[in-house]
Amino acid sequence: MKFEGIAASPGIGLGPVVRFEPEELVPGDVMLEGAQVGDEIARFHAALAASRRDLESIRNGIAAELGESEAQIYDAHLLMLDDPELRRDVEHGIRTARRSAGHLFRAYMSRIAAHLQSLEDEHLRERRADVLDVERRVLRHLLGGGPRRIERLERPSIVVAHDLPPSEVALLDRRNVVGFVTEVGSRTSHCAIVARGRGIPAVVSARGVLQSVKNGDLGAVDGFLGRFDVNPNETERLDFERRREWSEQEDRSLLELHDQPAVTLDGHAVELGLNLELPAEATGVVEAGADGVGLFRTEFFYLNRLELPTEEEQYRAYREVAERVAPRTVIFRTMDLGGDKVASYLGMTHETNPFLGWRGIRFALHHPDVFRAQLRALYRASAHGRARVMFPMVTSEAELLRALELCREARAELDRRGQAYDPRLPLGIMIETPGAVWMADVLARHADFFSIGTNDLTQYTLAMDRDNERLSHLYEPLEPSVLRSIGHSVGAAKRAGHWVGVCGEMAGDPRTAVLLVGLGVNELSMSSFDLPRVKSAIRRVRFDDARAMAAEALALSSADAVKALLRSRLDRVLSAGGAKGAR
Numbered sequence: 400m401k402f403e404g405i406a407a408s409p410g411i412g413l414g415p416v417v418r419f420e421p422e423e424l425v426p427g428d429v430m431l432e433g434a435q436v437g438d439e440i441a442r443f444h445a446a447l448a449a450s451r452r453d454l455e456s457i458r459n460g461i462a463a464e465l466g467e468s469e470a471q472i473y474d475a476h477l478l479m480l481d482d483p484e485l486r487r488d489v490e491h492g493i494r495t496a497r498r499s500a501g502h503l504f505r506a507y508m509s510r511i512a513a514h515l516q517s518l519e520d521e522h523l524r525e526r527r528a529d530v531l532d533v534e535r536r537v538l539r540h541l542l543g544g545g546p547r548r549i550e551r552l553e554r555p556s557i558v559v560a561h562d563l564p565p566s567e568v569a570l571l572d573r574r575n576v577v578g579f580v581t582e583v584g585s586r587t588s589h590c591a592i593v594a595r596g597r598g599i600p601a602v603v604s605a606r607g608v609l610q611s612v613k614n615g616d617l618g619a620v621d622g623f624l625g626r627f628d629v630n631p632n633e634t635e636r637l638d639f640e641r642r643r644e645w646s647e648q649e650d651r652s653l654l655e656l657h658d659q660p661a662v663t664l665d666g667h668a669v670e671l672g673l674n675l676e677l678p679a680e681a682t683g684v685v686e687a688g689a690d691g692v693g694l695f696r697t698e699f700f701y702l703n704r705l706e707l708p709t710e711e712e713q714y715r716a717y718r719e720v721a722e723r724v725a726p727r728t729v730i731f732r733t734m735d736l737g738g739d740k741v742a743s744y745l746g747m748t749h750e751t752n753p754f755l756g757w758r759g760i761r762f763a764l765h766h767p768d769v770f771r772a773q774l775r776a777l778y779r780a781s782a783h784g785r786a787r788v789m790f791p792m793v794t795s796e797a798e799l800l801r802a803l804e805l806c807r808e809a810r811a812e813l814d815r816r817g818q819a820y821d822p823r824l825p826l827g828i829m830i831e832t833p834g835a836v837w838m839a840d841v842l843a844r845h846a847d848f849f850s851i852g853t854n855d856l857t858q859y860t861l862a863m864d865r866d867n868e869r870l871s872h873l874y875e876p877l878e879p880s881v882l883r884s885i886g887h888s889v890g891a892a893k894r895a896g897h898w899v900g901v902c903g904e905m906a907g908d909p910r911t912a913v914l915l916v917g918l919g920v921n922e923l924s925m926s927s928f929d930l931p932r933v934k935s936a937i938r939r940v941r942f943d944d945a946r947a948m949a950a951e952a953l954a955l956s957s958a959d960a961v962k963a964l965l966r967s968r969l970d971r972v973l974s975a976g977g978a979k980g981a982r
């Protein structure tokens with residue numbers, strides 16, 4: 400069986416399939432015989448103990464790979480298991496009412512969930528999700544199912560799901576998840592972006608896949624071509640293995656470029672940055688041969704947890720990143736919550752059009768206290784390395800001015816406290832909306848630099864949801880309207896004497912990267928997989944030629960024409976070695 404989907408994260412993964420689907424956990428309500436009471440209490444305690452062991456091992460694994468802050472949510476779950484009232488209530492019910500532990504436990508947790516649901520405080524209300532999570536974990540043990548399969552993978556496997564939220568992908572066990580396939584999503588959904596950041600091969604938008612596979616089938620994920628094969632025959636399996644070997648070999652040959660700069664044949668230098676989501680990834684900058692971090696998505700700090708991170712906690716994490724990346728520069732993007740990144744404890748609720756809703760800078764400005772705490776943490780971290788800060792989703796001058804005012808307030812507070820920070824910390828913006836493109840000259844008066852977020856800029860310029868797999872063949876950053884928006888923004892930055900980068904996914908494709916260099920950007924920021932390929936491409940072209948090609952592209956009338964231009968100018972030049980890319 401073969402599925403065609405979208406190539407979301409490069410690499411080849413081969414292994415047994417593990418289906419990941421929502422479960423029904425309903426314990427039976429049986430009356431116990433007197434003689435069964437002791438056993439039932441023991442079964443209840445055993446389920447709590449087993450849940451505790453799962454949680455501790457997940458917690459420690461996550462703390463080791465991703466850091467303490469990501470692991471904290473599990474501390475709160477452990478506390479719930481230790482609730483003495485819970486134990487008393489269930490034991491009492493087993494003894495006196497002779498009901499089953501599962502039934503009583505579920506009733507107790509439902510009462511707590513209902514109580515939380517009734518509270519005024521939005522934040523407490525949202526903790527209900529965690530109560531339900533703990534409930535399901537214990538019930539799985541009571542009903543004999545053990546932990547969720549995705550959590551207890553014992554060997555390298557392929558996860559197949561309808562959908563995986565980015566927060567879930569951030570926590571996948573990388574050693575045992577060698578690839579995943581989802582039925583929905585697109586190349587620029589954050590689920591795909593996190594997979595690329597973590598080096599997990601992935602195919603998204605593979606329709607109907609979940610109902611067609613069984614646990615234990617052999618799955619082969621081709622994250623280069625967007626293919627997923629189930630139970631391939633021997634020849635096909637060998638082909639997958641050969642391609643995996645070829646890709647590893649290509650990685651090894653690209654290693655030679657590690658210490659080389661990204662300079663064109665005629666001497667034009669381009670900076671190459673990494674896009675990161677988690678503090679633990681900051682060690683990869685030197686390894687990837689990058690000049691710095693062009694985009695650190697701080698919002699992942701706010702996900703997978705029950706309550707706001709404190710200023711202190713954020714400071715420690717950002718400081719660690721700044722120190723690891725120094726003497727190179729890290730550009731921290733302030734919280735870009737909303738869209739597909741939802742922190743329910745901040746009161747985010749369902750919206751009909753979340754990407755057009757309470758998102759990015761407008762969300763941060765609605766929570767000035769939360770935003771100020773992040774800004775103070777970032778400023779304090781700036782004393783320990785070379786940092787810059789930028790704001791996402793800016794649409795108007797007023798938003799930028801308000802954000803800059805909050806920065807002033809953050810600095811004033813640090814002055815009062817006598818805490819160190821970099822007083823010249825550059826403050827920039829992302830260009831991601833048509834509003835920002837057309838006001839770029841005005842925004843450039845207040846911002847120190849621009850970074851063009853082409854994922855969102857494409858989405859908003861073409862009015863196409865970046866997550867909608869039905870539109871994925873039309874969602875195209877090479878549309879001339881998007882290229883003209885980029886060209887216009889670069890022009891405004893240059894006229895103001897500002898540095899300008901691109902941190903959307905198109906910066907990581909060797910051909911479009913050359914086009915962006917021709918459009919005049921100073922920096923390209925991407926995943927660690929893409930970086931050596933883009934570096935190799937830049938080293939094979941002349942800047943003069945890239946500029947001429949970009950000028951031609953701006954005058955074309957369709958994305959197809961732009962693609963044909965890139966193929967005719969670059970295919971021969973780039974195919975003579977490692978820069979071919981795998982797409």
Ligand code: PEP
Nearest residue numbers: 852853854855856902903
């Ligand atoms: C972008 O929109 O291009 C970008 C880099 O930001 P994100 O993908 O996190 O929205």
Ligand code: MG
Nearest residue numbers: 831852854855
């Ligand atoms: Mg964006």
